[in-house]
Amino acid sequence: MKLNPQQVQKVAKLANIPVSEEEVEKYSDQLSKILDYIDQLNSVDTAGVEPTFNITGLSNVLRDDEVGESLSQEEALKNTSQKKEGFFVTKGVFEEG
Amino acid sequence: MKYEPVIGLEVHVELNTKSKMFCRCFADYFSKEPNTHTCPICLGLPGALPYTNKEAITKCIQIGLALNCKIVDLSRFERKNYFYPDLPKGYQISQYRWPLCVEGWLEVEDKEGNVSKIRINRVHQEEDTGKLTHSDGQTLIDFNRSGVPLVEIVTEPDFTDPSQVKDYAKKLQQIFRYLSVSNADMEKGDMRLEANVSVRPVGQKELPNYRVELKNINSFRFMTAAIEYEIKRQIEALEKGEKLTQETRGWNEDKRETYLQRSKEEAHDYRYFPEPDLPELKMKSEEERVKEEMVELPQAKMQRFVSEYGISKQNAQVLVELKEVGYYFEKAVKLGEAQQIKPQELANYIVNQKITLASQDQVLRAVEFIAAKRVGIIEDEAVIKKIVLEVIKKNPKSVEDYKRGKLNALQALIGGVMRKTQGKVNVEKVMVVLEKKLKSGDTP
Known part of the structure; x- marks a missing residue:
C-alpha cells in the first residue's frame, strides 16, 4: 500500500509533527513499507474470530472513591522547561474548547 | 418557504x-493552587495506568436511569486522540462505540406548555481536561482538573424550539442536583452546554446537510438567545440563496449575536480505539442496586405530592423545584398534622410567600403562621416554660438523643409541645426555651 504525500501530511498533522517537503517524500516511502509489513496480517483468515480488545479477560475492575496522595506542585513541574507561578507554560493557543 | x-x-x-x-487525586479543583492535585496518571506520564473510580460509574448509571436509558450489557472505554495542551496524554479516555447508557428520553415543555419527548442517544463516561489560561501570548496550564469525572449526555436532534432546550437544560440540572451527582453550576463550568443548530424546510424529513455547533456558552439565557439568533441568521442566509456549512460559533453577549469560531473544513479525525489499559465494564447486573440507592426524582415527587397531599399540580411543581423545599414541605406537613393544618394550606403559603424553606426554622415558622391564624396562641413565656418542662420530663429518650447530637430529637420535643397545646403556641418562643433548657442541662 502506497501512502501519497497528502496522506503523509495528514498523519503528520494528526501527530502534531511538522515535516518538510523532503521529509514527506522520505516518510511516504518508509511508512508505506511499514504498512506493507503490517499488511501481512491480512493473509490470515479471521472470519468468525472475535476482535480482542483486552487480553486480561477481566471486567469491572473498579476502585472505591478514596483520595490518595498527589505530587507536590514542585514535583509536578519538575520536568518542564517552562513554568510560571505554579503553571505549566506553553506558547499561546487559541481557546477552541 | 417556511423553515x-x-x-x-x-x-x-x-x-x-x-x-x-x-x-486517587483529589477531584475538587475549584480555587486551589495550580498543579497541586496531580499524579503520574492525570499528568499522562509514561507508564502510568488508569484505575476506574466505581462511584463515578455508579453516578453515570444513575444519570442514565434518571433519563430512562437502558444500561448496556457491555461497555468499554476508548481513546479519543487529539493534540491540545490541556490534554497531557494526547488522548482523552472517553466512550464512543460502547457507551454505558443508551436510548433514553426526557419530556420537555415549550413556552406554550406543549409537552414533547426528546430522545437521549447516550449517556457516557469520560474525563475532563486541564484548565488553560491565556495571557500575554502565552498559555498557562493547570492540571488539577485533568481527569475529573465527566459525563456526557447526547440527545437526538429532536428539539424544534429554543424554549424546549431551556426546559431540557433546567430539568437536567435539577436531576443532577436531586441525584447529588454534581453541583451543576453553569458559571463554574460544572455543567456545559453545546447545541447543534440547523434549519430545514417544513415537511422535509431528512436532516439538513450541515450543522452549526454553538459552544462555550455558560448560561441558559445566553444559550437560548444564541439559538434564537442562529435560527434567524440561518433562515435569512438560506432565503438569500447562501449555502450553510459546518462550523462552530460562540455567543457575543454585548453585540447579542453569534460569531464564527472555527469552520470545519476537514472533519475531526479522533481515531477512537478501545483503551487497552482498562478492562471492559459489565454493569447491567448493577442496575437494580443503583436504582435502589436512587432518590425520588422531581417528576415522580411532583406526581406523588399531587396524589398523596391533594395539592395542585402548579404548587407541586414549585415545591419540587429544589430538593430541599420538597423535603421541608413534607416535614411541615407532618408537623402540621398535629394541628389539623392541611397540606394544601401549607403548600399555598409556601408558594405564595415564595419561601425557599431552606431551614428547619422556616418550616416551623410556616406551620406556626398558619396555626396563628387560629385564636388563642400562647405567648406567655412562663406558661411555655411550664409546658416545655412537662414535655421534657415525659420524653427522656428524646432528651438523651438530643444530647447525643441528634437534631431530630429537638423536633420531636417541639412536636410534643405542639400536641399538648393543640398547636396554639408561639413556636419560636418554644424553640428558645427548649434549647436553653436542654443546653443548661436543666432537665430531669
Whole structure:
C-alpha cells in the first residue's frame, strides 16, 4: 500500500509533527513499507474470530472513591522547561474548547 | 418557504466524586493552587495506568436511569486522540462505540406548555481536561482538573424550539442536583452546554446537510438567545440563496449575536480505539442496586405530592423545584398534622410567600403562621416554660438523643409541645426555651 504525500501530511498533522517537503517524500516511502509489513496480517483468515480488545479477560475492575496522595506542585513541574507561578507554560493557543 | 429548526444538545456534567476518574487525586479543583492535585496518571506520564473510580460509574448509571436509558450489557472505554495542551496524554479516555447508557428520553415543555419527548442517544463516561489560561501570548496550564469525572449526555436532534432546550437544560440540572451527582453550576463550568443548530424546510424529513455547533456558552439565557439568533441568521442566509456549512460559533453577549469560531473544513479525525489499559465494564447486573440507592426524582415527587397531599399540580411543581423545599414541605406537613393544618394550606403559603424553606426554622415558622391564624396562641413565656418542662420530663429518650447530637430529637420535643397545646403556641418562643433548657442541662 502506497501512502501519497497528502496522506503523509495528514498523519503528520494528526501527530502534531511538522515535516518538510523532503521529509514527506522520505516518510511516504518508509511508512508505506511499514504498512506493507503490517499488511501481512491480512493473509490470515479471521472470519468468525472475535476482535480482542483486552487480553486480561477481566471486567469491572473498579476502585472505591478514596483520595490518595498527589505530587507536590514542585514535583509536578519538575520536568518542564517552562513554568510560571505554579503553571505549566506553553506558547499561546487559541481557546477552541 | 417556511423553515423549521432542528436542534440537538450535548451536555457535559462534572461529577462531584472525591477522587478523580482514573486516579486517587483529589477531584475538587475549584480555587486551589495550580498543579497541586496531580499524579503520574492525570499528568499522562509514561507508564502510568488508569484505575476506574466505581462511584463515578455508579453516578453515570444513575444519570442514565434518571433519563430512562437502558444500561448496556457491555461497555468499554476508548481513546479519543487529539493534540491540545490541556490534554497531557494526547488522548482523552472517553466512550464512543460502547457507551454505558443508551436510548433514553426526557419530556420537555415549550413556552406554550406543549409537552414533547426528546430522545437521549447516550449517556457516557469520560474525563475532563486541564484548565488553560491565556495571557500575554502565552498559555498557562493547570492540571488539577485533568481527569475529573465527566459525563456526557447526547440527545437526538429532536428539539424544534429554543424554549424546549431551556426546559431540557433546567430539568437536567435539577436531576443532577436531586441525584447529588454534581453541583451543576453553569458559571463554574460544572455543567456545559453545546447545541447543534440547523434549519430545514417544513415537511422535509431528512436532516439538513450541515450543522452549526454553538459552544462555550455558560448560561441558559445566553444559550437560548444564541439559538434564537442562529435560527434567524440561518433562515435569512438560506432565503438569500447562501449555502450553510459546518462550523462552530460562540455567543457575543454585548453585540447579542453569534460569531464564527472555527469552520470545519476537514472533519475531526479522533481515531477512537478501545483503551487497552482498562478492562471492559459489565454493569447491567448493577442496575437494580443503583436504582435502589436512587432518590425520588422531581417528576415522580411532583406526581406523588399531587396524589398523596391533594395539592395542585402548579404548587407541586414549585415545591419540587429544589430538593430541599420538597423535603421541608413534607416535614411541615407532618408537623402540621398535629394541628389539623392541611397540606394544601401549607403548600399555598409556601408558594405564595415564595419561601425557599431552606431551614428547619422556616418550616416551623410556616406551620406556626398558619396555626396563628387560629385564636388563642400562647405567648406567655412562663406558661411555655411550664409546658416545655412537662414535655421534657415525659420524653427522656428524646432528651438523651438530643444530647447525643441528634437534631431530630429537638423536633420531636417541639412536636410534643405542639400536641399538648393543640398547636396554639408561639413556636419560636418554644424553640428558645427548649434549647436553653436542654443546653443548661436543666432537665430531669
